[in-house]
Amino acid sequence: MNTRTLDYVLKRIGFSIMTVFVVLTFNFVLFRALPGSAVTDLSRVPNSTPALREALARQFGLADSKWQQYFIYLKQLLHGNLGVSYINGLPVWHNLTTDLSNTIPMVGLGTLLAIVFGIWSGVTSAWRWHRPADYLLTNTAIAFYSFPTQWLGLMLVMIFGRYLPTTGMNDPFAVGGSAWSHALDTFKHMILPAVAVALTLYGQYTLVVRSAILEVLGEDFVLTARAKGIPARTILRRYVLRNALLPIVTLIALSIGYVVGGALLVETVFTWPGIGLAVYQSVLSRDYPMLQGAFLILTLSVVMLNLVADLLSLKLDPRVAE
Amino acid sequence: MISVPLFSVRDLHVWFELPDGRELHAVQGVSFDLHAGEVLGLVGESGCGKTTTILATMGLLPSSAQVAGEIRINGVEILHGGESSVRPHRWRDIAMVFQGAMNCFSPVRTVGSQIVEPMKLHGIAKGADARRRAGELLEMVGIPAASAERFPHEFSGGMRQRAAIAMALACEPKILLADEPTTGLDVMVQAQILELLGSLADKLGLAVVLVTHDLPVVAEACSRAAVMYAGRIAELGSVDDLYHDSHHPYTRLLFAATPDLLGEDRVASIPGAPPRLDREIVGCPFRDRCDSAIEVCASEEPLLHLVGSAHVAACHLNDLIESVTK
Ligand SMILES: Nc1ncnc2c1ncn2[C@@H]1O[C@H](COP(=O)(O)OP(=O)(O)OP(=O)(O)O)[C@@H](O)[C@H]1O
Ligand code: SF4
Ligand SMILES: [Mg+2]
DSSP: OOHHHHHHHHHHHHHHHHHHHHHHHHHHHHHHHSSSOHHHHHTOSTTOOHHHHHHHHHHTTOSSOHHHHHHHHHHHHHTTOOOBOTTTOSBHHHHHHHHHHHHHHHHHHHHHHHHHHHHHHHHHHHHTTTSHHHHHHHHHHHHHHHSOHHHHHHHHHHHHTTTSOOSSSSOTTOOSOOHHHHHHHHHHHHHHHHHHHHHHHHHHHHHHHHHHHHHHHTSHHHHHHHHTTOOHHHHIIIIIIHHHHHHHHHHHHHHHHHGGGOOHHHHHHTTOOSHHHHHHHHHHTTOHHHHHHHHHHHHHHHHHHHHHHHHHHHHHOTTTTO | OOSOOSEEEEEEEEEEEOTTSOEEEEEEEEEEEEOTTOEEEEEOOTTSSHHHHHHHHTTOSOTTEEEEEEEEETTEEOSTTOHHHHTTTBTTTEEEEOTTGGGOSOTTSOHHHHHHHHHHHTTSOOHHHHHHHHHHHHHHTTOOGGGGGSOGGGSOHHHHHHHHHHHHTTTOOSEEEEESTTTTSOHHHHHHHHHHHHHHHHHHOOEEEEEOSOHHHHHHHOSEEEEEETTEEEEEEEHHHHHHSOOSHHHHHHHHSOOOTTSSGGGGGSSSOOOOSSSOOOSOTTGGGOSSOOGGGGTSOOOOEEEETTEEEOOHHHHHHHHHHO
16 A cells, blocks of 8 residues: 555545534434424323423433533444434334344345346446447336336335235234244345335436446547457456446445435335334434434445445546545 | 558548438548558548548447448458458557547556557467566657556656557557557657657558648658548648649648647648538539639549659649640
């Protein structure tokens, strides 16, 4: 590692830490700036007395000044304490780990499908530029990219609802059974929402991959490679894909980062008990600690994967460190 | 000359299909021969079809281009068999320095590995042998051999351009097509490179087509030159004849045009602009700018005629003079 590279790595790490801190602060301010508070919500009972409301406020740490709340928030975060959910009174961390363990396999599978299919479709359409295959693949990608997610989800339910389960993670009536049959049941439930996630994501991959490849195809070094007598397939691999990799890797890292954010719309349509659904419900009930926790995890994950993408691009393109 | 020319282009035509369905006739019947050890200049204003001609001879035009004509290396036609019949000749027999050669290296691989690549591909050399050869080639163009391990972005523009020439020589080609190889380089480096090309032509018998805007370069480096206008050859002959015994008004204006300080826009200093190539041209394409046009120029296209020994020009005035002297 030369000094320039080291400099780059340190800068990227420093930048990531800064980003996390700014987002943490922003999260805190944002949720307090929103109208209404959890207490007014929780105590929305006909005879709630000021005393009751005050007691609740104290219980959830909302009686202190905003500054005090901010420092307590940061201190607790450092101890890994995300607070207690206003809704079920359980530690946010506990709620989130449950939600995440449901979200990650489903959204992860969907993202993986989107990456594989999107890259294939992008490479193929670029390679068949301005030929029927290109028009077909590109227009399909644009269509799926622009369909509203809920609508796509409903279409899937309508078309495949007869063959595959469409709500929840498990069949509530299937009691007993082996761990294996339970897992299989979960997998069946996962298919439609994962496909919905894949369909909403893959269009973007197709378009990014296609344009990245087309851009490289127009470069002088590709023409030079042809002039050198290198066979077309080798040029595609050694020159074109290799140079188009950078934007693709960045996109992959970002979408992997977003996996822990869940898929709010898809999870809502398919009532998949993941983090997206939890965020949706937390918004409805102004459950700040849950929201903050969810956003914290999303932030950390996206910032981390961004950092990974930055460090990978250092490997992929020697110009990056300049 | 009786011997079979090393490189021969016959009646080359190129049409580009434009996005709106019309056709642009970029090269219209270009022919020339090239012998071992010879440096042929190819000059003309921007857009006259120099690059298109060069790319067509290696079968490198995009699929929107339609090509007709013959390209022969030592008498063997190479284009008609399609991609698979040209590919073995590329870089092995006929190599190229591209216009904008600075960008001819992939940014993610070392310069050396890209010079070595065609040697391996065409079975010239491999392993340590090939790497040593790449180092020698770089040194020949004035770049330290150790720089082979470096990436293109670590080179200056001029170095990259010189490395492109080194890369073109990797497989000891018989023919080198150099499309403005010295544009943008400073005068010193430019002179060095021209000298290098000249000495390679002398020593190795390399045949060079040198595309340039720069007429002094033609005078210095070339034995013969072809003047192109609107996709055709207007005049072709020895550099001496073109300077002192030109038979085409365009050549005369071109060579007489007052040099400006930059030296590059000299060609453009003839008033007016060349005709568009996306519609058919009736009569002489140079008519609108010609200072000696006659009636027949508006209706009939002048054809290339022999006007001296190994000297051809396409201008009605020559026929006129011929008929007067007869
Ligand atoms: N891919 C293409 N599609 C359509 N038209 C093209 C294409 N490439 C070149 N042309 C046209 O063909 C004509 C000849 O272009 P060419 O690049 O060969 O000129 P040139 O003599 O090399 O010019 P310059 O001195 O600027 O390099 C121009 O009118 C140009 O617009
Ligand atoms: S043919 Fe006529 S218009 Fe063309 S260059 Fe000769 S004199 Fe000029
Ligand atoms: Mg050109």
